[in-house]
Each structure stands twice: as structure tokens, then as C-alpha cells.
Amino acid sequence: MTPELQELFTFLAFPSVSTDSKHKQDVLSCANWLIEKLSGMGLSTELHETPGHPIVIARNEHSPDKKTVLIYGHYDVQPADPLALWDTPPFAPEIRDGKIYARGATDNKGQMLAHILGIEKTLKEKGKLPVNIILLFEGEEEIGSPNLAPFLEKHKQDLACDIIAISDTGMVAPNTGTLGYGLRGIACAEVKITGPARDLHSGLFGGAVANPATAVAQLVASLHLPDGTVAIDGFYDEVRPLEDWEREMWAKVPGVKDEDFLEVTGSPALFGEPNYSSAERTWARPTAEVNGIGGGYQGEGSKTVLPAEAFVKLSLRLVPDQEPQVILQKLKTHLEKHCPPGVNIEVELGHDGKPYACDPHSDFGKAAQRALKATFPGEPMLIREGGSIPIVQAFQDILGTDTLLLGLALADAQIHSPNENFPIQNFEAGIRLNQALLEELAK
Known part of the structure; x- marks a missing residue:
């Protein structure tokens, strides 16, 4: 050596x-x-x-x-x-x-x-x-x-x-x-949804009390349109468009074609904002991603409970000229607006970088x-x-x-x-x- x-x-x-x-x-x-x-x-x-x-x-x-x-x-x-x-x-x-x-x-x-x-x-x-x-x-x-x-x-x-x-x-x-x-850039947040004071029997109380795990799933689903576009109001307002020379050059870059992304990631298919290549999406377009999600019983087999709380951790990748603090406030507004009835929401804004x-x-x-x-x-x-x-x-x-x-x-x-x-x-x-x-x- x-x-x-x-x-x-x-x-x-x-x-x-x-x-x-x-x-x-x-x-x-x-x-x-x-x-x-x-x-x-x-x-x-x-x-x-x-x-x-x-x-x-x-x-x-x-x-x-x-x-x-x-x-x-x-x-x-x-x-x-x-x-x-x-x-x-x-x-x-x-x-x-x-x-x-x-x-x-x-x-x-x-x-x-x-x-x-x-x-x-x-x-x-x-x-x-x-x-x-x-x-x-x-x-x-x-x-x-x-x-x-x-x-x-x-x-x-x-x-x-x-x-x-x-x-x-x-x-x-x-x-x-x-x-x-x-x-x-990056902007992070964690969302906590709370409902009943404790875990409840899903047979005795299911259908009568809102389920925080279901509410988290609905919130996450609200972040994107079916085609992968971020659905937060005003999310793309300040995004700097790609230059023509960038798109031309990136089309020639080795190792970042769509098939390369499939091979490296092991994913069954690619998905993302329409009309952009995988390289363009990852280098020059903003995203909203779920980094962790949880709530309720996680052990082996079934435990028929309605969980008292659930959470999701989010990170948004940003591009010039998006301001992290502005985007985080837009995210918070979106989450509070789309929070289902019957539960409480707590949005904790995390670290960010331009x-x-x-x-x-x-x-x-x-x-x-x-x-x-x-x-x-x-x-x-x-x-x-x-x-x-x-x-x-x-x-x-x-x-x-x-x-x-x-x-x-x-x-x-x-x-x-x-x-x-x-x-x-x-x-x-x-x-x-x-x-x-x-x-x-x-x-």
C-alpha cells in the first residue's frame, strides 16, 4: 500500500x-x-x-x-x-x-x-x-x-x-x-399530525375518529400532481429557466442519460416533472421529497390500532433564484391548507441552504x-x-x-x-x- x-x-x-x-x-x-x-x-x-x-x-x-x-x-x-x-x-x-x-x-x-x-x-x-x-x-x-x-x-x-x-x-x-x-439549495421540514389522546382500537373507534396516519398520507399526496409536478402554490415562481446552451451540452454528457439513471438507481422506471430529461430534473429543477414517514404499529403481524400520531419528514431541493425561507413558508401554508379535518398539524421548519x-x-x-x-x-x-x-x-x-x-x-x-x-x-x-x-x- x-x-x-x-x-x-x-x-x-x-x-x-x-x-x-x-x-x-x-x-x-x-x-x-x-x-x-x-x-x-x-x-x-x-x-x-x-x-x-x-x-x-x-x-x-x-x-x-x-x-x-x-x-x-x-x-x-x-x-x-x-x-x-x-x-x-x-x-x-x-x-x-x-x-x-x-x-x-x-x-x-x-x-x-x-x-x-x-x-x-x-x-x-x-x-x-x-x-x-x-x-x-x-x-x-x-x-x-x-x-x-x-x-x-x-x-x-x-x-x-x-x-x-x-x-x-x-x-x-x-x-x-x-x-x-x-x-x-435545500429546505427541510418535519410535519407531525396528532389525533386522539392515545392509540385506539380500530374496530371500536375506526370511522368515528380521524386517523393521523391517513391524514399524513393525504398530505403527502397533496404535494404533487399525478405527473410529478410540485403542487405547492407559487413553488415555481422564481425558478431560473435553463439556458439553451445548457440543454445542448447536457444532452451530450456521458453517464447521465435516462437509461444510465435506471441502471445506477435500480428503479423499474423513471418518473418526474414532464418535458425534462433526468439530468435536467436533478441539476436544474426543484423538487419536494419525502425522506421519512411513519405512524402506528411497525412490528411483525397485525395490531389493529388507530394511531394517536404520525409524521413525515420532507426536503425540498431548490434552484436559482428560489429563496429557502420563502419556499418554506409556501410549504407551511400548503400543508396547513390541505390538512384533513379532525386532526392537529404541527409544522417544524428545519435547516436550509441557498x-x-x-x-x-x-x-x-x-x-x-x-x-x-x-x-x-x-x-x-x-x-x-x-x-x-x-x-x-x-x-x-x-x-x-x-x-x-x-x-x-x-x-x-x-x-x-x-x-x-x-x-x-x-x-x-x-x-x-x-x-x-x-x-x-x-x-
């Missing part, structure tokens, strides 16, 4: 699960490991405490005649549950068929460490970097980065930069350079494309991302800086799922990409 892979294995072994308080010390230990690694490379480092998990900052010696590049990543990971579905323990990395299997392998430790090792390699080969570098690594991305925006506001001058680079997104196909220039888009044809965008071309064969693909990195728009709002999204994840990386994986080939390419990127951005 190469020294680079050994370091990645060490990094992946930290169960740095940000959402679980039982792992608070593991998250801190992971941050301290990063500090030790970055200090050992000759960078000046800072560990900043927050009300949650720490933020790690590292810099080289800055020169006023060089461009300043901020590289962002996150060292926290999703919970590993359900553990029974992992083929190997999630925090005991293993290589199978050229892929590294572990929680965080792709999201985001593998991609993030590739940048670190690219910087280290350049320092060893040339003694200095072609740009001023700021590394900003946080431990709360998987819980919505609640403390990063205040940190940016407080340290705005110290974090001033010309461009930001992030590898926490996907590439459209193996060995295909991919530049992301947009991200969908959508993001920049010009991929800017000078920095062109530099990123040259770096991708130097790393991967063929012309780079320009895409928007279906996922959300809420802090990217905060970078734009607070630091006034665009972000280049240089994804190394493949569609079958199983991010947030059991058996998350990262190809060794992509990890090694990420190291080379960082070296090429800093050279190109310096020009």
Missing part, C-alpha cells in the same frame, strides 16, 4: 459523525489529526473552537503578488447505520476491486485528502506553492454547517481570497473531468477546465449538481467569491449509504488535479 493510501486509511478510521454527540471526541480527534498533518507539511495551522465542532485553518506564507485560493472540505461524516448492510466495518477501510470502502471514503475525506496531498507533493517537488493557499476544513457539513457562516463573518478579512475550490461533488463518468458551476450558480466561462472557470483537461482525457463536462452544499452560497454572500466544484465522486459511490466507496484511481487523480489546478489558477 502506498504512503498516500495509508494516510487515507488513518483519516477514514476516525468515526467523525457530527450529528451524534457520542462521537464528539472522535470528531475532535480527527480535527487534531488534520492539524498535525498540515503542520508537518510546513503550513501554519489554527484550530478554531465553535459552539459545535472545530474548524481547521491552514496557510502557506502569503505573497501580495500571488492569487489567493481557498480550498474547502469537511472532515465529518454521515452515520454508518444501518450497520448490518455493510460488507465490512464502516470505519475499518478495505480495498476491493480497486475501490476503498469506508464511511467518508468519497464524502468527503478521500476528495479532501487528495487536495492536501497534492499541496504536499508540490511543496516537496518545488519548495513552494504557485498561489497563496487557505485551507478551511469544518466538522459540521453533514448537519448543515450551522457555525461556519458566523465564522466567515468574524474572519472575513483573514479569509479574503480570489477563488474557492471544493471537491465534494461528482464526476459524470469514470475518467471524465467534471466542473460543477451550480448546486441545488442554491448556487456561477459562470463556468469566467477566467477562473477556464483555468479549472484546463486543469481538468491536464488530469483527465477529453474535454471537461460542465454541469450543475443535484445535491446541496449550503455553505457555497454563504461563501459568495460573505466573502464575495465564486466557487469551483471539481467533483471526483462517481454515481455508484454509495454516499450516505452502506458500502460507501472511492476508486483509488480517483484518489490519485485528485492529487494530480490539485497540482494542475494551483498552477493554472496562478496564471
Whole structure:
């Protein structure tokens, strides 16, 4: 095993699960490991405490005649549950068929460490970097980065930069350079429906008392028209239409045709808003999704009860120029309007993040494309991302800086799922990409 892979294995072994308080010390230990690694490379480092998990900052010696590049990543990971579905323990990395299997392998430790090792390699080969570098690594991305925006506001001058680079997104196909220039935003909510004071016998009281589980099902059904269009009033009012050049380019992107979506997802058929391809739906159209739903008896066999309460968890993916708080209020109004009689509704609005888009044809965008071309064969693909990195728009709002999204994840990386994986080939390419990127951005 190469020294680079050994370091990645060490990094992946930290169960740095940000959402679980039982792992608070593991998250801190992971941050301290990063500090030790970055200090050992000759960078000046800072560990900043927050009300949650720490933020790690590292810099080289800055020169006023060089461009300043901020590289962002996150060292926290999703919970590993359900553990029974992992083929190997999630925090005991293993290589199978050229892929590294572990929680965080792709999201985001593998991609993030590739940048670190690219910087280290350049320092060893040339003694200095072609740009001023700021590394900003946080431990709360998987819980919505609640403390990063205040940190940016407080340290705005110290974090001033010309461009930001992030590898926490996907590439459209193996060995295909991919530049992301947009991200969908997100807005979450949880709905609780309550009815009787306790579970009731469904024979004695069914038909006389409203059933909260039925009410939740009716509410969920009200969110969409039969063709998949979101039925919330005003949901599409601010949606920025697709440009003609985007539709033309995306039609040529490998790995994202409708049949590819079927193969990757294992779904029996595709479904969604009419008159858009699957790629267009996931990259540039908003959605309303059910993430969890429940109520009543969940055990084996029957238990004939009318449940006292039921719930549904929702997330809405948003596109430019939708404002999350505006959309959440429209969702709340819709849910309250369509709540069936005989039950009480409680809508709890959750975390949100703005959508993001920049010009991929800017000078920095062109530099990123040259770096991708130097790393991967063929012309780079320009895409928007279906996922959300809420802090990217905060970078734009607070630091006034665009972000280049240089994804190394493949569609079958199983991010947030059991058996998350990262190809060794992509990890090694990420190291080379960082070296090429800093050279190109310096020009």
C-alpha cells in the first residue's frame, strides 16, 4: 500500500459523525489529526473552537503578488447505520476491486485528502506553492454547517481570497473531468399530525375518529400532481429557466442519460416533472421529497390500532433564484391548507441552504477546465449538481467569491449509504488535479 493510501486509511478510521454527540471526541480527534498533518507539511495551522465542532485553518506564507485560493472540505461524516448492510466495518477501510470502502471514503475525506496531498507533493517537488493557499476544513457539513457562516463573518478579512475550490461533488463518468458551476439549495421540514389522546382500537373507534396516519398520507399526496409536478402554490415562481446552451451540452454528457439513471438507481422506471430529461430534473429543477414517514404499529403481524400520531419528514431541493425561507413558508401554508379535518398539524421548519450558480466561462472557470483537461482525457463536462452544499452560497454572500466544484465522486459511490466507496484511481487523480489546478489558477 502506498504512503498516500495509508494516510487515507488513518483519516477514514476516525468515526467523525457530527450529528451524534457520542462521537464528539472522535470528531475532535480527527480535527487534531488534520492539524498535525498540515503542520508537518510546513503550513501554519489554527484550530478554531465553535459552539459545535472545530474548524481547521491552514496557510502557506502569503505573497501580495500571488492569487489567493481557498480550498474547502469537511472532515465529518454521515452515520454508518444501518450497520448490518455493510460488507465490512464502516470505519475499518478495505480495498476491493480497486475501490476503498469506508464511511467518508468519497464524502468527503478521500476528495479532501487528495487536495492536501497534492499541496504536499508540490511543496516537496518545488519548495513552494504557485498561489497563496487557505485551507478551511469544518466538522459540521453533514448537519448543515450551522457555525461556519458566523465564522466567515468574524474572519472575513483573514479569509479574503480570489477563488474557492471544493471537491465534494461528482464526476459524470469514470475518467471524465467534471466542473460543477451550480448546486441545488435545500429546505427541510418535519410535519407531525396528532389525533386522539392515545392509540385506539380500530374496530371500536375506526370511522368515528380521524386517523393521523391517513391524514399524513393525504398530505403527502397533496404535494404533487399525478405527473410529478410540485403542487405547492407559487413553488415555481422564481425558478431560473435553463439556458439553451445548457440543454445542448447536457444532452451530450456521458453517464447521465435516462437509461444510465435506471441502471445506477435500480428503479423499474423513471418518473418526474414532464418535458425534462433526468439530468435536467436533478441539476436544474426543484423538487419536494419525502425522506421519512411513519405512524402506528411497525412490528411483525397485525395490531389493529388507530394511531394517536404520525409524521413525515420532507426536503425540498431548490434552484436559482428560489429563496429557502420563502419556499418554506409556501410549504407551511400548503400543508396547513390541505390538512384533513379532525386532526392537529404541527409544522417544524428545519435547516436550509441557498442554491448556487456561477459562470463556468469566467477566467477562473477556464483555468479549472484546463486543469481538468491536464488530469483527465477529453474535454471537461460542465454541469450543475443535484445535491446541496449550503455553505457555497454563504461563501459568495460573505466573502464575495465564486466557487469551483471539481467533483471526483462517481454515481455508484454509495454516499450516505452502506458500502460507501472511492476508486483509488480517483484518489490519485485528485492529487494530480490539485497540482494542475494551483498552477493554472496562478496564471
